[in-house]
Amino acid sequence: MNLLFLTFVFPLIGFLLLSFSRGRWSENTAAAIGVGALGLSAIVAAYVIWQFNVAPPAGGAFTQHLWTWIDVDGFTPTFTLYLDGLAVTMLGVVVGVGFLIHLFASWYMRGDPGYSRFFSYTNLFIASMLFLVLGDDLLFLYLGWEGVGLCSYLLIGFYYSERKNGNAALKAFIVTRIGDVFMAIGLFILFYQLGTLNIQALLARAPGHFQVNDFWIVLATLMLLGGAGGKSAQLPLQTWLADAMAGPTPVSALIHAATMVTAGVYLIARTHGLFELAPGILHLVGIIGAVTLVLAGFAALVQTDIKRILAYSTMSQIGYMFMALGVGAWSGAIFHLMTHAFFKALLFLASGAVIIACHHEQNIFKMGGLWKKLPLAYASFIVGGAALSALPIITAGFYSKDEILWEAFASGHTYLLYAGLLGAFMTSIYTFRLIFIAFHGEAKTEAHAGHGIAHWLPLGTLIVLSTFIGAWIHPPLAGVLPESVGHAGGGAQHSLEIASGAIALAGILLAALLFLGRRSVATAMANSGPGRLLSRWWFAAWGFDWLYDKLFVKPYLLISHLLRKDPVDKTISLIPAMAKGGNAALSRSETGQLRWYAASIAFGAVLVIGAVVAAAV
Incomplete structure (x- = not known):
């Protein structure tokens, strides 16, 4: 099981090679690297899963520490891989199904001008998903979480020359980012309350720190649910998923089967101890x-x-x-x-x-x-x-x-x-x-x-x-997740x-x-009348896009229009404008004429004397 890290190293190497090739390699070479990287990852994953089953690790989980990411005042998130029954299941799904999709894509994408670019993105997609499912720390998990979001944006908008594809990618990116912000807030709360983001430590400390329905655990899990709902396209952040079909069909298979939308389900299952509180x-x-x-x-x-x-x-x-x-x-x-x-x-x-x-x-x-x-x-x-x-x-x-x-x-x-x-x-x-x-x-x-x-x-x-x-x-989930009722x-x-x-x-x-x-x-x-009405309503997915356009997009555009000339900046600009105006007015008094200077001195003296007299009275 010490080879576990290679499951994401191979896709990362494939991503780097294909990215720096800049499309100069032939399709056969690009396919060999893109599919081959996943094939090697699948072989390693199969070996690791076989070892896990025939010789289960002590305590039912294997931990592989790679390096300490940050060490600041007791905050020490690490790049540590954690393999238990849940991670084994996800590893098999991500790498196994991902390999089959890559193999099919090598046929499907033939003749496409972005052939090597496609495989570079998908290799990074798989690597990011493996970070997510193997991470022992919520910050490491969040790195993979954001990685799959980035890759989904790149792949949904793969055919970027068409405006609608770019819009679909942007929509997916923005909607899922809303959920990601909620999740980040949840992580802040958990670290503030429990002093760690290590998943196993969180699950161990939470029951002793929180009472059931404690305000902070309710708020933290609600924020995690927001993140999970965004990634897994659940109400009310579901609107991006149908438009994500703008990408190539193998991308749709990756997003819907092996990566991305399953992330929210995994997150809630992995942090089940928090949700039970x-x-x-x-x-x-x-x-x-x-x-x-x-x-x-x-x-x-x-x-x-x-x-x-x-x-x-x-x-x-x-x-x-x-x-x-x-x-x-x-x-x-x-x-x-x-x-x-x-x-x-x-x-x-x-x-x-x-x-x-x-x-x-x-x-x-x-x-x-x-x-x-x-x-x-x-x-x-x-x-x-x-x-x-x-x-x-x-x-x-x-x-x-x-x-x-x-x-x-x-x-x-x-x-x-x-x-x-x-x-x-x-x-x-x-x-x-x-x-x-x-x-x-x-x-x-x-x-x-x-x-x-x-x-x-x-x-x-x-x-x-x-x-x-x-x-x-x-799935080998005995002892990993609670027994069902x-x-x-x-x-x-x-x-x-x-x-x-x-x-x-x-x-x-x-x-x-x-x-x-x-x-x-x-x-x-x-x-029929009712049929046409319902068809239009359901075809528009119950009108959520229309509703969000009215509630969020139109007001945002209105505010942008009102602020297009930046009134705050213009208000602050009055200060230098007044200084420049005063300077210009005083500069005009420099005429070089002796009579003007004498008259100015006399006028100034009169003003000063008048001010003194007024103050004395």
Whole structure:
């Protein structure tokens, strides 16, 4: 396990080599470095995980101190790697899924003028995410936290020549920065109260320092929740995620599956001991997740862009993870994080294959009839869509999502259970709406299937992992996270599994009735008055962008307009202006004429005498 540091050293080396190459290397060389760096990292990660399982470290955690970052008056944050069951799970997801995405990207990005620049950014993205998940100190974690934010900005705006792409990148950067400021405030509070930012020390000291619902722990966890909500695109900081589809499709897969949006879930799980001291905030986590998953599900129902549909599905699935965290289903949240990484990476990569095959067309209503022409992409969508919809028994998503639903029921939060079931129903509808419209019906475009190992190997691997086989890889979280409340479910749990499976199947059946064939019923519903209103409202994602524009953007622009000439600066400028004016007036008195000087002296003497006399009286 001493090789753990190499997991992020290799991507960093790849980033530096590709950055300083300035695009002068061939695509094969750039791909060899970009993909090879992740391949080496994946090999090291596999070896470390194998060692961790066959010879567990004492205490269940391995610590590797690299160096002391700062040492100022007792404040000594370090670059120390911490590997326990939670970090092992995240390491496998980030590096394993990240490698498959890089391999696919080497095929997808061929011919792009920014080929080597793309891999330099993605290598840095992976390295930053590894800092985040392996950091033993919240300041080290925050370094990785900001690193993934920077890389998301660079990759979302990768095609910067188009203004809309730059705007999408800027939007993601600004919205997530809001959450980052909240998180920084939380770190300040924790250090002020507990005197450290070392995560294990915080978890050890907090119960002895804070009473349950103490003001400072409530405020600190609320600030951490703000940071987590921003990174994981949860209400009210969710608006950036759909626009992030402006980046290349492998970037979307990275953000949604291996990095970025899972960071918030990891942060709350890693600091679970703090949130348990603020049960009100923990409950708020669950409510935010439930509301987000329902709102995102409705928004996905009416989207026409294949990637935006998947983006809203990510928002919804992260909502399930937040809901799980909120009811104390810590293991369930991380389990769903892992399975979601498998099937969401599969769906995004398959959507990339469809987009390339259809000459960069992304509107599903301009596709159709693709199942014969793109059999691998079709199989990927069927398996990935089934896992996303949590079809019973055969998919990985079923096992992780049903664990969350059961924990919501067992903890007594039945309204969260109902939100989860409603979200499951909508997930089946919008997922198979996408599949039926894009892959069935009349063909509307010519499509050409992709070829090569970099195309089919990632898709094939992720297809396998998205089935029940992926659910066999259960995160080693025993002793790392608290036990959940609802393990021994018995008949009640089986009944809930049957009900949720039936709901998923009912959603698929309804999608088939509405979107297979002539789609006359769906068209009539969409063209009705209420249908048009709801479609516009949901298509605009409930109007949050419009609301934020009115509440924040327009007032900011108004203030900027009013201050465009900087009145404060102009007020201060009156002082030098008065001095210059006085100097100019006195300079005019220097005429060089003797009579003027004599008269001035006499006038001044009269003024002085008058002033003295007035003062004496």
